[in-house]
Amino acid sequence: GAGVSQSPSNKVTEKGKDVELRCDPISGHTALYWYRQSLGQGLEFLIYFQGNSAPDKSGLPSDRFSAERTGGSVSTLTIQRTQQEDSAVYLCASSLDANTEAFFGQGTRLTVV
Amino acid sequence: AQSVTQLGSHVSVSEGALVLLRCNYSSSVPPYLFWYVQYPNQGLQLLLKYTSAATLVKGINGFEAEFKKSETSFHLTKPSAHMSDAAEYFCAVSMNYGGSQGNLIFGKGTKLSVKP
Numbered sequence: 001g002a003g004v005s006q007s008p009s010n011k012v013t014e015k016g017k018d019v020e021l022r023c024d025p026i027s028g029h030t031a032l033y034w035y036r037q038s039l040g041q042g043l044e045f046l047i048y049f050q051g052n053s054a055p056d057k058s059g060l061p062s063d064r065f066s067a068e069r070t071g072g073s074v075s076t077l078t079i080q081r082t083q084q085e086d087s088a089v090y091l092c093a094s095s096l097d098a099n100t101e102a103f104f105g106q107g108t109r110l111t112v113v
Numbered sequence: 114a115q116s117v118t119q120l121g122s123h124v125s126v127s128e129g130a131l132v133l134l135r136c137n138y139s140s141s142v143p144p145y146l147f148w149y150v151q152y153p154n155q156g157l158q159l160l161l162k163y164t165s166a167a168t169l170v171k172g173i174n175g176f177e178a179e180f181k182k183s184e185t186s187f188h189l190t191k192p193s194a195h196m197s198d199a200a201e202y203f204c205a206v207s208m209n210y211g212g213s214q215g216n217l218i219f220g221k222g223t224k225l226s227v228k229p
Contacts, residue, residue: 004156033215043203043219056216091156095215102215104149104156 002026004105006092012111013082021077021108025094032075033095033102034067038088046090049075050098082112115140115206119220127228132176132191134223136204139185145207145214146187148178151222152200160202162214163187174198199227 005024013019025032034046045059049069060066064082069075079086089109093102120135138144145164149157161172168180178189187204201224205217 031215042221043205045208045216045218048216093157093215098215100214101159101162102217104158106154106156 004092004094004103006090006105006108008108009106010109010111012113015084015112016081018078018080019082019110021079021090021110023075023077023092023094023105025073025075025092026103027073029094029096029103030072031095031098031102032069033093034075034077035091035093035104036061036088037091037107041088043091046077048098079110082110084112086110087112115142115144115208115218117204117206117218117220119202119204119223121223122221123224123226125226125228126194128196129193132189132194132198132225134189134202134204134225136178136187136189136220137185138187138204138206140206146178146180147205147207147214147217148172148176148187148189149203149205149219150174150200151203157203160189164214194225194227196227196229199225201225 007022032049036044048056051072064080067077089107091107093104095102116139118137147162148160161170163180171177176191201222203222204220208216
């Protein structure tokens with residue numbers, strides 16, 4: 001596609017529910033990244049995929065967070081048993097490979113009520 | 114460990130005035146450094162990056178930044194502010210030497226306001 005696409009753009013969920021956030025990277029981009037942007041913490045790295053494997057998942061804040069990537073393309077970030085502190089904008093980025101510029105999507109705004 | 118400090122969470126300038134947004138980094142390895150801009154309800158857009166070539170880096174929209182190793186700084190400047198420059202600006206350092214331009218540590222951001 002023309003750019004990194006994220007869906008949904010907004011998600012409101014009840015505390016305790018599971019949510020899935022989707023990222024469609026730019027076609028042909030092998031590297032994919034997830035970030036979280038919140039008022040208190042700023043922009044935080046969550047996880048990095050190269051192809052379908054995740055060589056760096058050091059930023060995932062707890063075991064409630066997981067991500068996968070299939071077919072070297074679409075990625076899903078799953079948050080189980082959501083908490084209010086999970087409320088944030090989740091940004092996805094992709095790059096041709098790890099050594100080139102990363103392009104960001106517009107993000108998914110998650111609100112946990 | 115790498116880190117980035119942006120001085121000033123808010124900066125206000127008049128249209129036509131110099132823009133100076135400050136960024137200092139700490140890195141245990143030669144850093145790759147980046148400036149991103151974020152407009153309201155938008156994703157991040159790369160303004161410019163330093164990857165160990167020329168120390169003065171020119172980016173889009175008339176912005177430039179100078180890598181100063183002795184000062185561990187990478188300040189962003191623009192000679193003349195335009196109303197359309199109003200946005201939030203983020204400085205970032207690559208987590209890994211020599212590579213990944215997507216594994217980044219970001220500063221807290223600086224909101225730039227431009228007064229007419």
